[in-house]
Amino acid sequence: MPHPEASPKISSLLRSSEWALVLAILLAVIATAVADANHSYWFEPFESIRDIARNTALLGIFALGATVVIIAGGIDLSAGSMIALSGTTCATTMLALAPLQMMGMKPVGPLVVTIACIASLLVGFLVGTLHTWLITSIRLPPFIATLATLVGLRSFARALCESSTAALTPTKSALINVSDPLFKTVRENVSIPVAVFGVLALITWLILTRTVLGRHIHALGGNEQAARLAGIRTDNVQWFAYCFGAMTAALAGLFYVANESVAAPVNQGRGHELNAIAAAVVGGCSLAGGVGTVPGTVLGAIFLRVVIDAVSKIIKTGADVYEGLIVGIVVVIAVTFAQIGEMAQGGRRLLPGGLGLCAIPTLAILCGAIATMTAGARAGMIATGVAVAFLSFVRLWESRRTA
Amino acid sequence: MDHIDTPHAVVMQGITKRFPGVTALENVTIEVERGKLHAICGENGAGKSTLMKILSGIYPPDEGLLLVNGVEVRFTGTRHAEQAGVAIIHQELALVEDLSVAANVFLGREKRTSLGLLDEQAMTAECGRLLVSLECHVSPRARTGNLRVGDQQLIEIAKALSLNASIVVMDEPTSALTENESVRLERTISRLLAHGTTILYISHKMDEVFRLADRITVLRDGRHIKTVNRIETTPGEVTGWMVGREIASRQFDTPRVRGPKLLEINNLRVPWPEHPRGYRLSEISLDLHAGEILGVAGLMGAGRTELLETIFGAIEPTWTGTILLQGKPVRFRHPREACAAHVAMVTEDRKRLGLFPDLDVAGNVSLCSLTEALRGGFLSRAREESLVAAPLRDTGVKTPGPHASITALSGGNQQKCIIGRWLLTKPSLLLLDDPTRGIDVGAKAELYSLIDRLCRDGLGVILTSSELPELLALADRIIVLSEGRLIAEFSRAQATEQKIMEAATGS
Numbered sequence: 001m002p003h004p005e006a007s008p009k010i011s012s013l014l015r016s017s018e019w020a021l022v023l024a025i026l027l028a029v030i031a032t033a034v035a036d037a038n039h040s041y042w043f044e045p046f047e048s049i050r051d052i053a054r055n056t057a058l059l060g061i062f063a064l065g066a067t068v069v070i071i072a073g074g075i076d077l078s079a080g081s082m083i084a085l086s087g088t089t090c091a092t093t094m095l096a097l098a099p100l101q102m103m104g105m106k107p108v109g110p111l112v113v114t115i116a117c118i119a120s121l122l123v124g125f126l127v128g129t130l131h132t133w134l135i136t137s138i139r140l141p142p143f144i145a146t147l148a149t150l151v152g153l154r155s156f157a158r159a160l161c162e163s164s165t166a167a168l169t170p171t172k173s174a175l176i177n178v179s180d181p182l183f184k185t186v187r188e189n190v191s192i193p194v195a196v197f198g199v200l201a202l203i204t205w206l207i208l209t210r211t212v213l214g215r216h217i218h219a220l221g222g223n224e225q226a227a228r229l230a231g232i233r234t235d236n237v238q239w240f241a242y243c244f245g246a247m248t249a250a251l252a253g254l255f256y257v258a259n260e261s262v263a264a265p266v267n268q269g270r271g272h273e274l275n276a277i278a279a280a281v282v283g284g285c286s287l288a289g290g291v292g293t294v295p296g297t298v299l300g301a302i303f304l305r306v307v308i309d310a311v312s313k314i315i316k317t318g319a320d321v322y323e324g325l326i327v328g329i330v331v332v333i334a335v336t337f338a339q340i341g342e343m344a345q346g347g348r349r350l351l352p353g354g355l356g357l358c359a360i361p362t363l364a365i366l367c368g369a370i371a372t373m374t375a376g377a378r379a380g381m382i383a384t385g386v387a388v389a390f391l392s393f394v395r396l397w398e399s400r401r402t403a
Numbered sequence: 404m405d406h407i408d409t410p411h412a413v414v415m416q417g418i419t420k421r422f423p424g425v426t427a428l429e430n431v432t433i434e435v436e437r438g439k440l441h442a443i444c445g446e447n448g449a450g451k452s453t454l455m456k457i458l459s460g461i462y463p464p465d466e467g468l469l470l471v472n473g474v475e476v477r478f479t480g481t482r483h484a485e486q487a488g489v490a491i492i493h494q495e496l497a498l499v500e501d502l503s504v505a506a507n508v509f510l511g512r513e514k515r516t517s518l519g520l521l522d523e524q525a526m527t528a529e530c531g532r533l534l535v536s537l538e539c540h541v542s543p544r545a546r547t548g549n550l551r552v553g554d555q556q557l558i559e560i561a562k563a564l565s566l567n568a569s570i571v572v573m574d575e576p577t578s579a580l581t582e583n584e585s586v587r588l589e590r591t592i593s594r595l596l597a598h599g600t601t602i603l604y605i606s607h608k609m610d611e612v613f614r615l616a617d618r619i620t621v622l623r624d625g626r627h628i629k630t631v632n633r634i635e636t637t638p639g640e641v642t643g644w645m646v647g648r649e650i651a652s653r654q655f656d657t658p659r660v661r662g663p664k665l666l667e668i669n670n671l672r673v674p675w676p677e678h679p680r681g682y683r684l685s686e687i688s689l690d691l692h693a694g695e696i697l698g699v700a701g702l703m704g705a706g707r708t709e710l711l712e713t714i715f716g717a718i719e720p721t722w723t724g725t726i727l728l729q730g731k732p733v734r735f736r737h738p739r740e741a742c743a744a745h746v747a748m749v750t751e752d753r754k755r756l757g758l759f760p761d762l763d764v765a766g767n768v769s770l771c772s773l774t775e776a777l778r779g780g781f782l783s784r785a786r787e788e789s790l791v792a793a794p795l796r797d798t799g800v801k802t803p804g805p806h807a808s809i810t811a812l813s814g815g816n817q818q819k820c821i822i823g824r825w826l827l828t829k830p831s832l833l834l835l836d837d838p839t840r841g842i843d844v845g846a847k848a849e850l851y852s853l854i855d856r857l858c859r860d861g862l863g864v865i866l867t868s869s870e871l872p873e874l875l876a877l878a879d880r881i882i883v884l885s886e887g888r889l890i891a892e893f894s895r896a897q898a899t900e901q902k903i904m905e906a907a908t909g910s
Contacts, residue, residue: 210781212773215762219770222761229717229750229757230770230824231742290761 014295017284017338021299025306032310040313050190052302052309057190057197058255059272060301063279064204065248067297070280071208072241073221073289074135074142079249079276081153082127083269086120086253088157091176091263092164093119099168105179113182117254124250127153128243135242136235150273157265175264178257186258193255200248205294217241221289249273271324278327279304282334304330315374325370351395360391409473412437412570412601413458413489418467420453427453430467431627433620435570440592440602442616442633446645446843450625451605452494455572458603459491460484471570482511490563491572494605496555500548505530507547508562533561537591553584560591571595572603577611581702582908589615607645607844609638621645646845655855655877662693664730665832665863666714671724673706673713673887683709684887687724691863693831696854698878699867700903705884707867708751711834714865715748716741728832742771747825748834749818751867753841757821758809765791765805767820772827794823798853815846822853833857835866839873851877871900883907 014022033041041048062079069076091102093116098108127149134145158174166172186192208214216237219227228234249269257263283300285292308326315322351359364387372380413435420428428450435441443451456462458469460478469476471487478484481491498507505526506513514522514529530543539557541550547558556576563571573592577585592602592615606612612619613633621628621644628644671687684706691697701707712718714726716735726733728744735741741748750756759767768791769776776787788805795802798819802812809817818838825833835854839847854877858864868874874881881898883891883906891906 206781212777212782215766215770215773215782218761218766219759222759223755226750226756226759229715229738229748231737231739232770233737233739290759 015284015293018293018296018299020337021283021296021303021334025299025303028303028306028310032306032313035310036313038313048309052305053194054190054259055309056302056305057193058252058259059275059279059305060197060298061193061200061255062245062249062252062272063276063297063301064200064294065245066273066276067280067283067285067292067294068204068208068217069142069241069245070277070285070287071221071290071292072217072238073224074238074241075146075277075287076131076242076245076249077143077146077273077277078127078131078149078153079245079252079273080269080271081150081157081273082124082246082249083253083256083272084265084267085123085127085153085157085160086250087257087263087268088161088176088265089123090116090120090254090257091178092160094178094180095164095168095176102176102178103169105177107182108180110182113180120250120254121247124247125243127250128246129239131242131246132235132239136238154265154270161263161265174266175262177262179261183258183261186255187261196251196255200251201294201298204244208294213237213240218290221291223290275304275327278331281331284338300334303334322374349398351391351398356395360388360395363391364388410436411470412472413603414468414470414473415454415458416468416470418454418457418464418469420450420457420462420465426625428457428464428625431622431625433627433630435601435603436618437601438596438599439617440596440604440615442604442606442612442619443622444605444607444612444619444641444645445622446607446845449622449645451622452574453625454622455491455574455603455605458484458570459489459572461491485566485568488567488569489572490566490568490570492556492559492563492574492576494574494576496552496559498547498555498558500546502547503544504534504541504547504550504558505543507558508533508543508565510562512566529565530561533564534558536564536594537561538587551584553580553587556580556584556588557591564595568600570601570603572605574605575607576604577606577608581704582904583702585611609642612641613638642844646843655851659696659859659879660694661879662695662861662863664690665693665695665728666691666865667725667727667730668714669725669727671710671713671722671726673709673718673722675887680887682887684713684722684884687889689882689889689892691832691865693863694858694861695880696858696864696866696878698874698881699865699884700871700874700881700907701867701884702907704886705907706887707884708836709887710884711748711836711865711867714741714832715746715834717748742828745829745831746834747828747830747832749821749825749836749838751836751840753814753817753821758817760810762809763806764795764800764802764809764812764820767809768794768805768823768827771824775827790827791823794826795820797826798823799849813843813846815842815850818842818846818850819853822850826857831861831863833862833864835864837867837869839868839870847873871903874898874903875900 029041033039062083066076066079094108094112095102097112097115101108131145131149134140135142161174161176162172165176208217216227216232219230219232220234220237224234253269256268260268279300280292280297281287281300282303283293283296283298285297304327307330308323311322311326349356364384367387368380368384371383411434415431415433418428418431419426431450431454443454445451453462457464460481460483463477471489476487478487499510502510505523508530509526514525516522527543534541534543534557537557537560539554539561541554547555576588580588595602604615616633618630618632619636619641620630621641623645667690669688672685673683675681675683687710689697699707699710709718713722715738717738720734720736728746733744735744738748759770762770765787769787772790773782776782776790778786791805795805800816800819800823802816809820812820822838839850842850851873854864854866866874866877875898879895881893881903882889883903885907893902
């Protein structure tokens, strides 16, 4: 089955699936505006936009990196740990260059900040190089190589934080406070991360659609062996992709430090690599490689953040608790929608056989549990009942159709 | 399952199958006599495989009746078809490489002990018995992925036998076999026929069909064209029905102008440490002039592909000897370097090694010459389109446009796109590794004309092929490889199929 949107169309700005995402984003915003009891979208529109924009930019910056890696046919699981390492590198460098100012919570000066940021990006480059070496020379599968750095880099960042604070400050610490006014400016001006995200998205889009390198990235992801035999230096293309992935995560790490005024390698960016991959997948990237767009990923990131924001507005309590659940559900639904045409054509059944029978209560219990936790026991009962009824109907309809 | 009252093992009546946007089969009726080999012929896309997939329960027909041994059946899946005695051996083998041979033969129907555990012993024993009967000398305990393609195919047949299938469908079974393996397969087929098994045999190799078949059915564009007894027809006639026109076997006899010496290889040896032979290629010396086609014959595994890959720098450059390109010694370590030296290679396995399914036609053609599509450092769609227009026209690609999906084109047109890709790099040496494999008859003829024309334009071409008539029609000289050595060289005038095959098989 050829992929219906397999060819990169440069002429039209967005593909139909991307317009569907725009629509989904608008629907989510409208739903939140209506369902939110505080109506914060009405009363504090700028506040709300700022919130979503900041979160989207922070996610989007390294989701762009994930997109390039995924289109090149790879995967980078280490972005979250790279964020932690980048932040720690930045803070450690500042601590080493200006220990007194850092301990006294005083400005360290733009030169030191610049050096620290460059050091972080450089570490990103080194990590990308390490990934490429593991993958192309040692021939590890990308999943294994970046799984190793996912756990390894965070541990490394923590060790770096503790040993540097032990050496440079009176007490060993698991975090380093960063209070330079430059970072404060970034925290208070949402336009900075948004502008960085915008520019980076534009650059990534140009690379992917308008350069030889971008075409080679698509070719590599689509058919690695054929790419090599067509004379493409696939190792170098991979090197770019993984360095781009790691360096965008490093860049995001700097914004995390600015946002939280602290480099905290224990938790900073933990699990965020999966959000980035989710944004790319929701935006239409295929994990098989070769397929994906920058507009798709940008919209995917916006959509994820809007839905997370919607849930936090509507439920009120602890949005971060539900974040993972929402990302999971959104990814499943988005990818299902992308396949729905194929399913109908192939006569594939959603709930076949014994598996389908067991899936009905599984899904109903899931719906009921979520509804109970968020809206009370009564809603839970109703949700369970509706889910059972709906799924049973689907099952009956399907067995009628195929009989 | 004995319904001797009907002479027909299979009757397919008025079968119609539609896929979105295309009618794959329209009102096809075929009657297959019991215990006979019935060949189904047709070009790629004629509907042969679809028809066989309906017979073996993979697709349900939209319209029409299917009778097996005189009983109407409606298969709901392959398992159901197998129970009715129909087994299919797919062109692309459906084996689990990491399981043992015995495990594959009994996959999904594993024998169990009284405790309900796997009965490895019984399965191994029965599998061994089946393999011996098929002259397949591999252990039932061997890992399937380590076996040669020919042996893997016999394992599929063993699977069909273990099902006690009375009707066996073979979908182009010899497409990946060496001559020896094909001969062994033919012996197996005659044994099956002697036991009363009915065989439906899909192929477009006329020599095979005319050696094996009792009856021949020709399909074209999803329609039934003719069913005849083999003895009443000729290969030329059948080919004509397949393409809807008589193909005069094209000859390119007008002598070509031999240019200066382009390539010279002396005493090439490519080591192969993990193999008992110790080398992939040994003591290879040859030369090639511009405006000349050098044919490379040899069985599968003889080293044809390795020879081209060595020249092209596609494998690690561990070789010894010398390769001189236009008089200068070269040693390419990456295809990139070969491209830069104007050497081009069209690889053997189009899908796996040549095509980029996610790029469109223009993207597939322009890939090796993208720097020419740049404007101000960025790719320009307009430049790319005008860049690919010439090769698309020269190679005669039939495409709805440069932005059509490459996967929507036929195999022949895809191959022309890949040749076009390399023509854009302005090669002086073109390496073609079995370029017409899996391409239908009409498209093959077009590719032959194209290759002939390119050669007359001054290119040096090295062409490998598993089809001897192709080499005989095109090549100025033919070298024969066997077990990694250059065994013989024939001029165009000397070469015959007989001589080449004798050299290749070492007889």
